[in-house]
Amino acid sequence: MTEEIIIAGFGGQGVLSMGKILAYSGIMQEQEVSWMPSYGPEMRGGTANVTVIVSDERISSPTLTYYDTAIILNQQSMDKFEETVKPGGVLLYDPNGISKHPSRTDITIYKIEGAKIAADMGNTKIFNMVVLGAYLQIKPIVKLENVIKGLKKSLPERYHKLIPLNEDAITQGMKNVITT
Amino acid sequence: MGELKLMKGNEALAEAAIRAGADGYFGYPITPQSEVIEYLMAEKPFDRTGMVVLQAESEVASINMLYGGGGSGKKVMTSSSSPGISLMQEGISYLAGGEVPCVIANVVRGGPGLGDIQPAQSDYFQSVKGGGHGDYRLPCLAPASVQEMSDFVPVAFDLAFKYRTPVLIIADGLIGQMMEKVELFDQMPRLTDQEVIEKYPWATTGKPKGKERRILTSLDLDPHKLEKHNQHLHAKYNEIKENEVRYELIDTDDADYLFVAYGSSARICQKSVKLAREKGIKVGLLRIISLWPFASDVIKEFTAKGIKGFLSVEMSMGQMVEDIQLAVQGKTKVDHFGRVGGVIHSPEEVVEALEQKIIGG
Amino acid sequence: MAELSVQDIIKPENLVYEKTKLMTDKTLSYCPGCGHGTAHRLTMEVIEELGKENDTIGIAPVGCSVLAYEFMNIDMQQAAHGRAPAHATAVKRLWPNKVVFTYQGDGDLAAIGTAETIHACNRGEQIVIIFINNGIYGMTGGQMAPTTLPEMKTSTSPFGRDVASMGYPLKITELISNLPGVQYVSRQAVHSPAAARKAKRAIKKAFQNQIDNKPGLSFIEIVSNCNSGWKMTPNDSNEWMEENMFPYYPLGDIKVDGKLIEK
Ligand SMILES: Cc1ncc(C[n+]2csc(CCOP(=O)(O)OP(=O)(O)O)c2C)c(N)n1
Numbered sequence A: 001m002t003e004e005i006i007i008a009g010f011g012g013q014g015v016l017s018m019g020k021i022l023a024y025s026g027i028m029q030e031q032e033v034s035w036m037p038s039y040g041p042e043m044r045g046g047t048a049n050v051t052v053i054v055s056d057e058r059i060s061s062p063t064l065t066y067y068d069t070a071i072i073l074n075q076q077s078m079d080k081f082e083e084t085v086k087p088g089g090v091l092l093y094d095p096n097g098i099s100k101h102p103s104r105t106d107i108t109i110y111k112i113e114g115a116k117i118a119a120d121m122g123n124t125k126i127f128n129m130v131v132l133g134a135y136l137q138i139k140p141i142v143k144l145e146n147v148i149k150g151l152k153k154s155l156p157e158r159y160h161k162l163i164p165l166n167e168d169a170i171t172q173g174m175k176n177v178i179t180t
Numbered sequence B: 001m002g003e004l005k006l007m008k009g010n011e012a013l014a015e016a017a018i019r020a021g022a023d024g025y026f027g028y029p030i031t032p033q034s035e036v037i038e039y040l041m042a043e044k045p046f047d048r049t050g051m052v053v054l055q056a057e058s059e060v061a062s063i064n065m066l067y068g069g070g071g072s073g074k075k076v077m078t079s080s081s082s083p084g085i086s087l088m089q090e091g092i093s094y095l096a097g098g099e100v101p102c103v104i105a106n107v108v109r110g111g112p113g114l115g116d117i118q119p120a121q122s123d124y125f126q127s128v129k130g131g132g133h134g135d136y137r138l139p140c141l142a143p144a145s146v147q148e149m150s151d152f153v154p155v156a157f158d159l160a161f162k163y164r165t166p167v168l169i170i171a172d173g174l175i176g177q178m179m180e181k182v183e184l185f186d187q188m189p190r191l192t193d194q195e196v197i198e199k200y201p202w203a204t205t206g207k208p209k210g211k212e213r214r215i216l217t218s219l220d221l222d223p224h225k226l227e228k229h230n231q232h233l234h235a236k237y238n239e240i241k242e243n244e245v246r247y248e249l250i251d252t253d254d255a256d257y258l259f260v261a262y263g264s265s266a267r268i269c270q271k272s273v274k275l276a277r278e279k280g281i282k283v284g285l286l287r288i289i290s291l292w293p294f295a296s297d298v299i300k301e302f303t304a305k306g307i308k309g310f311l312s313v314e315m316s317m318g319q320m321v322e323d324i325q326l327a328v329q330g331k332t333k334v335d336h337f338g339r340v341g342g343v344i345h346s347p348e349e350v351v352e353a354l355e356q357k358i359i360g361g
Numbered sequence C: 001m002a003e004l005s006v007q008d009i010i011k012p013e014n015l016v017y018e019k020t021k022l023m024t025d026k027t028l029s030y031c032p033g034c035g036h037g038t039a040h041r042l043t044m045e046v047i048e049e050l051g052k053e054n055d056t057i058g059i060a061p062v063g064c065s066v067l068a069y070e071f072m073n074i075d076m077q078q079a080a081h082g083r084a085p086a087h088a089t090a091v092k093r094l095w096p097n098k099v100v101f102t103y104q105g106d107g108d109l110a111a112i113g114t115a116e117t118i119h120a121c122n123r124g125e126q127i128v129i130i131f132i133n134n135g136i137y138g139m140t141g142g143q144m145a146p147t148t149l150p151e152m153k154t155s156t157s158p159f160g161r162d163v164a165s166m167g168y169p170l171k172i173t174e175l176i177s178n179l180p181g182v183q184y185v186s187r188q189a190v191h192s193p194a195a196a197r198k199a200k201r202a203i204k205k206a207f208q209n210q211i212d213n214k215p216g217l218s219f220i221e222i223v224s225n226c227n228s229g230w231k232m233t234p235n236d237s238n239e240w241m242e243e244n245m246f247p248y249y250p251l252g253d254i255k256v257d258g259k260l261i262e263k
């Protein structure tokens, strides 16, 4: 199994940390992982993206042209990455703030109202966890228990009390993802 | 199994320095490697192992701090990125001349000049053909993963002390900024002062009673003596060439063609190998690990076995390709492909280049 | 008073402020709230008011203001990190009738470029140095600078600057003011309209010295904020600067007409 993912959105949406948690979860179940962020001036425009690869084998290129899954969280990223999903692949997006919805017919497109759900749950910071939950519903490449272990590893001790909230967010994401 | 962590390449390098039992790190911030000193400052290695970490006022200062530290027998290291490494070249030449062991990591970015802060591999010539003045060579290791950012640190220190020479670790912005799984090796002890004194009799640790004092210098005003010194260095470099060539072969057994690449380009080429083989092109990868000493003999063997062509894949306008050409001696096709200025070639582009420049060309 | 419509406001006769034409229309790359932009503008206004736009050569540093050449609409060179005073030295000596200045941050001027700074001052180069002291390396993401205050947290002093192991904040401005090659030294700020007006007067005096062929170098330090690097809102950063930076780096003239001001 090799899953090649691009997660793209605004800086501050938790794009990089979502990728990091996914990568950590992979490690928890003894898989190979890589996490390659955009960095430097690329980030100035406010956009952030990260390529995450989780695999049973040694990972080749950490930067890619085409992805199995694109998780898209703003319009700029939609414009840039819709085309990069491999035929038969998955595009998951949050419609909030998207004016031009994806139109490809050779991939499966899923929606998650991540921003709305997070707001309803009273904490916009868990937005990325809702989206992560949606993704894991579509592609259960890592087990939930390993995600929690990954969270524990990547969060400093003082934030561990927030883990149940994050878990709820993931579950909400899993429940609310829909195909378009 | 050692401790498993998800780390950036730069962080792995820093953690490895602590675990390798380094005595000191001296550096100056520069993107894309500032995480090295930031990590070290946050980790408080002085409390963990007694390791000294200092933010120097410039790379010129950092490299001369290495002369002081390495010259007195301590395991010392610096890291920087291209413009900072250029600034260090004077000091590196002095370190090579004075035979001072130390480790210098370059997380290469786009150049020339201030360039940009994106990944590049355009410092190959500088790394393996001198950089500073005079007739010297530096062993140069090129990690291609975060794991190797960690693993190569103790290897580099071993080479540095075994051969009394500065050793380069050449990474790039991609390897530095990327996170991967790393298995950290266990903490190695730092040498005690007494051990340093006993192990490194050449080090300036204070003139031992009843023995000759030590002088570390790269100056010799007598040309005949300086000639001898150069010949001595040369003999040492030949020994390194003999013993320290490092490379990895990937899918080469049945290969008609070979990619030759190091660092991130080698990672990208691994994908290109898969893509090309899906198309029925039998291509393998010779991953260069030691940029110097270079795997010339391996290339010669492949040439003799009838490989139909080599494509050097580097994020430069073509530097390592010259060393491949030297080894091949015109006996088969050699060409270069690479994006530059911080642009990273895609695996697909690399396959296309193979088809156009080597197979079709 | 009748309310003005947008159309009224933009009428030339209602203009209360006009951007100097020596600033380009490029959007500044600085973080909102950063002092660099104001310091750029004041410098360019002075050059314009002195009528020297065609006779000035500016040297940009490495730091957040590395792109100063994009914003300052005059001839510019961009130097290696810390080397701007060396560029300026040569330009001025080879073009003695031109006006030459450098614009540098604290890392650039007081860490990697200390030698160039001190020696340009010591040789009494007839140039102007505009020195932005924000106590941090903004460009590279908030590492400790030579001017970082004691106990101040940065990414390379995460537990606060420990002066015993990391040294004391370097008062480079006081240091160079003692050199006979230096004509005029003033420390200013640009965080309020009043401060900016004063800073502009000082900058103007510095350039006037050069134009009047007064011997020696004129040096203006601007104590400024780096809200991003300090991890504060712009307002908080200005307050923090007043409370913490100004006591350590007091504002005002330090040396005038080659004479130190008695304090
Ligand atoms: C030789 C060299 N070393 C390091 C760097 C990286 N670098 C760029 S800007 C900078 C510090 C800038 O700080 P400062 O001068 O205080 O200006 P600010 O960004 O705060 O305005 C450093 C270390 C470089 N460009 N060149």
Ligand code: SF4
Pocket (backbone or CB within 6 Å): C029, C030, C031, C033, C034, C035, C036, C064, C134, C138, C139, C225, C226, C227, C228, C229
């Ligand atoms: S990082 Fe600091 S100095 Fe640089 S532009 Fe932002 S606020 Fe200004």
